[in-house]
Amino acid sequence: MILKMNLGPNSYDIVIKKGAYNKMNEEIKAVYDKQKIYIITDSNVGPLYLDKIKNELHDFKVYSVCVEAGEQSKSFETYKEVLTKLLDLEIKRGELLIALGGGVIGDLTGFVASSIYRGNPYIQIPTSLLAQMDSSIGGKTGIDFYGRKNIIGAFKQPLKVIIDPNALETLPKVEFNNGMGELIKHGCIGNRKLLDMLLNSDVKITEEIIYESLCVKKNIVEIDPFDLNERMFLNFGHTFGHIVELDGHLRHGEAVANGMLMAIQMGIDLGLTNPSCYDTLKKILLKYDLPIKNYDYKEIIKNTVYDKKNIAGEVSFILISDFGAVFAKKISESELLNYECKN
Ligand SMILES: NC(=O)c1ccc[n+]([C@@H]2O[C@H](COP(=O)([O-])OP(=O)(O)OC[C@H]3O[C@@H](n4cnc5c(N)ncnc54)[C@H](O)[C@@H]3O)[C@@H](O)[C@H]2O)c1
Structure with missing residues (x-):
């Protein structure tokens, strides 16, 4: 291909x-x-x-x-x-x-x-x-x-x-997991077909799966080759992921997997994300044997003020309204430090 x-x-x-x-x-x-x-x-x-x-x-x-x-x-x-x-x-x-x-x-x-x-x-x-x-x-x-x-x-x-x-x-299993977290992320932000392929195929990486995953990045890079705008959507799962990665127990891709679940839960609580995304994503992550730790995003959200994407006192959370529909929601530092979920 x-x-x-x-x-x-x-x-x-x-x-x-x-x-x-x-x-x-x-x-x-x-x-x-x-x-x-x-x-x-x-x-x-x-x-x-x-x-x-x-x-x-x-x-x-x-x-x-x-x-x-x-x-x-x-x-x-x-x-x-x-x-x-x-x-x-x-x-x-x-x-x-x-x-x-x-x-x-x-x-x-x-x-x-x-x-x-x-x-x-x-x-x-x-x-x-x-x-x-x-x-x-x-x-x-x-x-x-x-x-x-x-x-x-x-x-x-x-x-x-x-x-x-x-x-x-x-490739060692731990390195496979590392890539798998990011591959599933591409499905979440830009390619529902890729998620269906992952749900319905054997646990095996085919040429088609790599192709569909790369299509998501290619489409974003073509619009934003110098990382000035849309490329930030590739950070879905990374804001929470970076925080849980810091304790050293998870590889980057595994932390992103947990970060995506947290971002989806946050979006659901804010009434911005289709609630069915949570269970579907969890099913795929478990199928590919990624370690799911059931973190509560509300317990760590204050730490996101230290994220490198905190620009002028606002953190951009990358959320999805549904699989394939990604957007950024800015939340100010002061709101984050006193974060209360609205539901
Ligand atoms: N440039 C970008 O757009 C971009 C995007 C994401 C990540 N990154 C960078 O990528 C790096 C992580 O990449 P990675 O996870 O591939 O790490 P890596 O290059 O360290 O590879 C992981 C391990 O797997 C081994 N390995 C690789 N291929 C193998 C194979 N076929 N068989 C056996 N062993 C193999 C490597 O020797 C290494 O020990 C980070 O530095 C990150 O910042 C860059």
Whole structure:
């Protein structure tokens, strides 16, 4: 399946195909006419897929840089390490980088690509569920700094995204859950069909499920490529999710899953959300084995005043009136500190 991201001169194809790694040479030749390629990967993904992909790229001269797996590699130290290795390998202006890995490798490689020679092309080969259904498209790249996530970065769209769902077979369960929370979020904010597919299919990620999930992000990115407005809808479940993530027991996607239930409960209490959404969402989350903790949003709502989306004393809550119908409701800091539900 091919999905096209329409962004004028920065448009690109997103190829979603089981076995896509076997056709890597053709996929890359279709968009890149130089000889050298530099693959950035991590210490978990590299041993699993690097040799296979290098062997497939028989028309190119392929170099690789492997960094430690994990969020700590989205750092200035690793950014410097990657740049140093690339320059030692004598990378030239216009030569292609490939991000082979999860969202960490995608964000780091994209940022390196955006800054080396003021911008070399890069291709995303996402291997985690989160990267396949979300982070590999949209062009947000960056690293963490000074204790703050994604605080340094750039918008840099890839030349192509190549997704092989077969790579998910080696993904640990906890990483699968992490992506699943965000995938279900895409269904809630923009694609009722995706939720029906999740409810009615086996617990298996198909090309169609990834396609439907990516459609939601693609539609939003095309309207708001620089994250100035509609892209905030992708934060559904994140305002409450970030708070429960802080106690360290839940991965990000699991916290978002709980955050979505809280946002729906809040919307129901305010008379803004169709009450049936709560049970349907809970059923899907349980089917995919996401840990549901039954948090009461009223007990933690005061903490949302510290959310990074608190702008000039107002927090934007992303709510849905029904599946596929998302909106923002602003609530002032003073209302939040004395929050009482109106029902
Ligand atoms: N740019 C964006 O739009 C965007 C959107 C959402 C999240 N993100 C970023 O994405 C990052 C999280 O991404 P992630 O969850 O993929 O984390 P990750 O890249 O750390 O990958 C998770 C773990 O799974 C391993 N892994 C990945 N694919 C594997 C496979 N096929 N088999 C075995 N192991 C595999 C990795 O080595 C790592 O240990 C965060 O830094 C977040 O900020 C970016």
